[in-house]
Amino acid sequence: MTGAAASVARFAAMGTRVELHVFGCDDPAALAAARAAILSVEDALTIHRPSPTTALNDALSSGGNAVVEDRLLFGALVQVDALWRGTGGLFDPSLGHWSALTIDRASRRVSSTRPLTFDFGGFGKGYALDRAVTALRAMGVPSALLSAGESSIAVLGQHPLGGDWPLAVPHPANDGAWLVELELQDAALSISSTIGPGAAKPGRAAMIRPTDGAIVTTAATAIAAAATGAEAEALSTALLVSDPVARDRLCAAAPEQRFLFPHAAPVGAERALEPTA
Amino acid sequence: MTDDDFALSRRTFLDRVLLASAGVGMSAAAPWAARAAEDIAKGPRVRIGVIGTGDRGRTLIQNLNKTRNCTVAALCDNFEPHMAKARAYVPANTPIFTDHRKMLEAKGIDAVVIATPLDLHARHTIDALEAGYPVFCEKAMARTIADCSAMVTRARARGKILQIGHQRLFNPTYLNALKRAQAGEIGNITQIRASWHRNRSWRRQIPPGGTEREINWRLYRDRSAGLMTELATHQLQVANWFMGGLPTRVMGSGSICFWKDGRDVYDQVALIYDYSDGRKVIYTSMLNNARYGCEEQIQGSKGTIEPELGRIYQEVQPGAVPALARMRADVQAGRKNTVPIGGATWFPELPVTTPGDSLGWGEYDETMLQFEGFGEAVRSGKEVPGLLAQAYYASVASLLGEQAIDQGQALAWPADLVTF
Structure with a gap:
C-alpha cells in the first residue's frame, strides 16, 4: 500500500472530534458504516438527551429495575460488568454502586438494590470505536486508524506501509516530550489525565475513585493499550484513580501496555519523567 | 437621487422581493410578498387620510409620497407642533383636522392611515371602519388583546380592509x-x-x-x-x-x-x-x-x-487533527513515522x-411597499393575504x-x- 491515499471522515460526536482514516478501501460505504456505528452508540449511551441510557437511569434512580431492549446499551452493560470485576471496582460508571447491580442476561433485566445512574463517559468512545472497527472489517477494510477526541484511538490491521502502527503519547504539559511510544496492530489505546487542556476549567467533572469516593487530584496521566477500545478505556480510567497497590497490580498484568505517569515535576522541568511501569 | 435612479432602485428592490418570495413553501409562508411586488394597476391614486402626525406618522407620510398608487389627502392631529411639521410633506391645500371624526365625515378620502399612540389605535380604527373606510394602522394593534380582536372582528363585519404595519414582512x-x-x-x-x-x-x-x-x-x-x-x-x-x-x-x-x-x-x-x-x-x-x-x-x-x-x-465542524494529517501525508509519501497522539482533547465552548x-x-423601502400593497387592496377590495394574521398574533x-x-x-x- 505504498503511497496509499486515505479516505477520511471527520465529524463531531460524543462531545468531541472524531476522525476516521481508512486505507486500502475506496468504498465510501465503509466510512459511512463506521460513522453510523459511532453515532448509534452515541444515541444509545448519551445522557445529554433522551436515550435508552437516560430511560434506564430514570428506572434505576429509585432503585428499581428495567428490561433493556436496546442491544447496544445492553452490550455496554455486559462489557462494563466484566471490566468492573477485572479492575477490582476501579472502573465503575455508576460512581461506586455497581455492586448493587444485577444483570440477567436471559431476560435482559437490569435491577439494582439501591438508587444509581450510569454515566459511561470515555468508555462510550472506546465502545463506539470498537463498533466502528467491526463495521470497517465487515466492509473489507484492511487498515485504518480511528480517533475519538485523540485520547481514544483504535487501529485496524497493519499500518498501510506494513507492520505495526507506531504511536507516541505526548507529555500533556511539556511540548515535544513523549510519555511512551507504542507499536500496535488490531488494538486500541486510551489516555486519561488529570492535567492538560481544559482539565482545570470550571465545570470539568473531577475524577473520583469509585471504591472509596475520593476525588483524585494528583497530576498524572494513565495510558492503556488493549485489544478493544472498551477495555482500554476502562483500564486507563482505573489506573488514573488507583492507589499504589492497585496500580502495581494492574500494571503488572500487562507491563508493556499499561502505564501511569505522575507529573510531580513543575511544568517544563528538565527532570526525567518517571514512568511507573 | 434622480427619478430614474429611484425607479431603478425600486425595480431592483421589487425584483429582489419577488426572487426571495419565490422559493419552495414561500407562497404559504409569505403570500403577501409576491403580490405586493406586482405591477400597480393604472387608475387614480388612493386618497389617504392620516391620523397622527408625530415622528412615526411623518415617516409614514413620506413613504406614502413615494408610492405609485397613494396620495395623502388629509391630515389629522390635535397637537399643532406635529401638524406643522407634517404639512411640510404635503401640498399646502391639503385639508387638516384636529378631530378624526371630522376628517372621516368630510368624505375627501378613500382610506385611513393611523399612527397615533397605542391606546388610541382601537378607537380610531373602529371609527374609521364604521365610517366605511379601509384602515392601515401602525403596529402594535391595540393596548389590549380584546381590542386587537375587536378591530379584526369589526373589519370583517364591515367588509373593510384592515392592514397593520410590520415592515419586516416586506x-x-x-x-x-x-x-x-x-x-x-x-x-x-x-x-x-x-x-x-x-x-x-x-x-x-x-x-x-x-x-x-x-x-x-x-x-x-x-x-x-x-x-x-x-x-x-x-x-x-x-x-x-x-x-x-x-x-x-x-x-x-x-x-x-x-x-x-x-x-x-x-x-x-x-x-x-x-x-x-x-x-x-x-x-x-x-x-x-x-x-x-x-x-x-x-x-x-x-x-x-x-x-x-x-x-x-x-x-x-471540528478542525483536522494535525498529527493525523501528517500521518496521512507520510503514508502517501511512503514514510512511516511515529504518530504523536493521545493528548487530552478539550474544546472550550466559547461563542x-x-x-x-x-x-x-x-433593506430599502419596505414601508413604502406595504403602502403600495395597501393601496392595491383598497382599489380591489381584497386584503393583502396573510398580513393581518401575522400582525394580530404578534x-x-x-x-x-x-x-x-x-x-x-x-x-x-x-x-x-x-x-x-
Missing part, C-alpha cells in the same frame, strides 16, 4: 432568510433568541404646548405596554413567522431597574415563549446597554440566521465568531407577555382568539 433580507430557512439550510429551528437593546432613556423632550403623557405616551402603562408593544411586537412577529406557528405559553419577568424617572412601564424585560415540540423563543429588551442591539438569532441544528445583520452561519455568509439585499404575543410578567406566572396561549 424586507427582502428577511424574505431571503425565510426562503433559506425553509430550504433547510439551518436545519430544524428549535430556538430563536431575540433582543432589542438600547442605551437611551426613550424619553422625548416635550415641545412647547405638549404634555408628558401625550409626548412620552410609550412610558405609561395606560397608553402603552412599553418595550413589549413598541419593540418586541416586531420580533415576536418574526419569531412566529420563522417558527411556522404560534406560542403555546409564555413566562417572563420585567422591572424598572435603571430609568427610575417616573415612568411606569418596564425598562427591562426577559421572556420565554414556548412553541410546539419544545421549541423556544427567548426575548430580552433593555434600555441601558446597546452592545447587542436589535437582532433575532434564529438557531437550527445546522446553522444560524441573523437577519438584522443579514448573515447566515453554518455550524462549525463562535465565524463571519458567516451574507444573506444579501439590504400583538397578542406581546400583550400576553406583558400579562405574564405582571402576573408572575406562565400563561397559556389564549383559546378565544380570532381565527384566520
